[in-house]
Amino acid sequence: MKTRNYTPEIKERAVRMLIESANDYPSTWSAIQAIAPKIGCTPETLRSWHKKHIDQTIPANVQAQSQEQRIKDLERENRELKQANEIIRKAAAFFGPGGARPPTEIMVDFIDVNKQEYGIELICRVLPIAPSTYHRAKDLEECPDKRSLRSQHDDYYISEIKRIWQDSKCRYGARKVWQQMKADGLQVARCTVERLMKQYELQGVWRGKGKITTNSRDDQKRADDLVNRNFNAQRPNQLWVADFTYIKTMSGWVYTAFIIDVFARAIVGWKVSNRMNTDMVMAALNQAITDRNNPKAVIHHSDRGVQYLSIRYTDKMADSGVIASVGTTGDSYDNALAETVNGLYKTEVIDYLKQQWQGVNDVELATLEWVDWFNKTRLHSTIGYVSPFEFEKRYYDNLTLSGMAA
The missing domain is CATH 1.10.10.10 (Winged helix-like DNA-binding domain superfamily/Winged helix DNA-binding domain)
Structure with a gap:
């Protein structure tokens, strides 16, 4: 073996x-x-x-440390941890609810309030801000003329953006805010409006849309569509489809990437992460290649997300003998099977098990349990109401019998 x-x-x-x-x-x-x-x-x-x-x-x-030295070290660490915990508690109350990184201005205000008690260096070790960032912010606060011209323009633009956004009862997104600014005679680039609205967490209403995970670029080089919405395979490791979905947790957005073998609908690779980046989808790909014993000439189909079109990801596929395929029109039908698995995951795990998820850890543990059940136990109507692994086993058993008969 x-x-x-x-x-x-x-x-x-x-x-x-x-x-x-x-x-x-x-x-x-x-x-x-x-x-x-x-x-x-x-x-x-x-x-x-x-x-x-x-x-x-x-x-x-x-x-091998002496007991006395260890006690001293533990006492020192305990004091530092107590101070760090105090800072975290005060910071949580100061910043309010939400798992996103607080703006630098808010963290600077927090340091100003607490620096006499804890010192700047200790607070900066606990918060996601460098001491140099704090000192520079204070310097610019005392001498506004030192700020870049772009920062000075941003101050004016954001005041206008907030005015237009609030006048719309917070309904306008970046596109309509930009159009209104042009109508008001303000010459500003749309990307500037988008950047500032994102920075200040100003968002318009969405009509039946969730969080966007497919961030594509029309000018980015990509492979041809070898699937053309025909999600059928005659054997395992002939066609894989890949996609990822999102989960809202108490500590921020969490993302889960899947790679599915089309033949039996088996999940052959997955990864849970709090970052929607290439590392996440690479981890799922590496697991799929390893678990399936480095199959050759398998077609890997995905949407046009920048993560799947990244150089690292495409190079890994090429080095492993995996053939890339990318949807052309950019809608959900181009990767319908992966979207179906994402929907099952949301229904059977995320929406069913809990009303509130804490973060990556509990989502990952629940996903581990679900993938194991999905592959080994869950009945799938499209493959004759058997589990994916059972369907693959029957395929290989039939191959063995055919070989013996020949």
């Missing part, structure tokens, strides 16, 4: 999920036995990954 290789990311994800879910089981070993089959490895393999993680996390020189 061929030895299976696991990527470092799969190992890290498995260990992290084990640590996060350990409290839900009576022992570490029982948690290992529950998590390992879902990852696709043996319990002993997962146990060895966990042990290696512990050994790397706690170096030998730390383990």
Whole structure:
């Protein structure tokens, strides 16, 4: 039997999920036995990954420290953690609800209020702001003439944008705000209006649309559409479709990327991330290639999102013998099968299990459970009401019987 290789990311994800879910089981070993089959490895393999993680996390020189020194270090760390927690609590109350990064101006105000008690350096270590950024902001506050010409123009433009947006009862988006500014005789680029509205979180009403995940560029080089909306395959690893969807959580937007084998509708790669970038879709692709034993000449179909058209992603496909295919017209029908899986995921996991999700961690654990059930247990009408893995097993069993008959 061929030895299976696991990527470092799969190992890290498995260990992290084990640590996060350990409290839900009576022992570490029982948690290992529950998590390992879902990852696709043996319990002993997962146990060895966990042990290696512990050994790397706690170096030998730390383990050999004297008890007295360790107590001193722990007391110092405890004091620092208490101060950091105090800063976090005060910052949460100061910034208000929401998981997005606060504007620099708000963080500067918070530092001004609390710098006498904690000092600028300590607050900056806790907040996502560098001390140099704070000092520069204070310098520009005292000497406004030092600001760039663009910043000075932005001050005027944003006041007009807010006026128009509020006059519309907050209904106007960037396009209509820009048109109104032109009608008022203000010569400003549309991209400037879009940038400032995004920066100040001003958004118009959307008609039946969710958060946009397919961010495409018409001038970006892309592969031909080899599928033409014909989502049928005669064998496993003939055609994969890829897409990702979004989840609103209490700590901000979270994104889940999937790669589906069209033949049996099996999910062969997935990744949950709080960033809608190339790293996310690359992780799903790497998992699919590894789990499917580096298949050759498989067609990978996606929409025109910039993540799937990135150089790193297309180079990875080329190096792995995967053939790229990209939808042409740019609507949901071009990747209908992947959109269907996204819809099932939203219905059966995101909307069904919880009303509020905390963030990446609980979404990832729920996705792990769902993908395992989806592939191994869930009945699919399009493949004769069997699970994807069962459908693939029957295919390979038939091949074996055909070979024996021949």
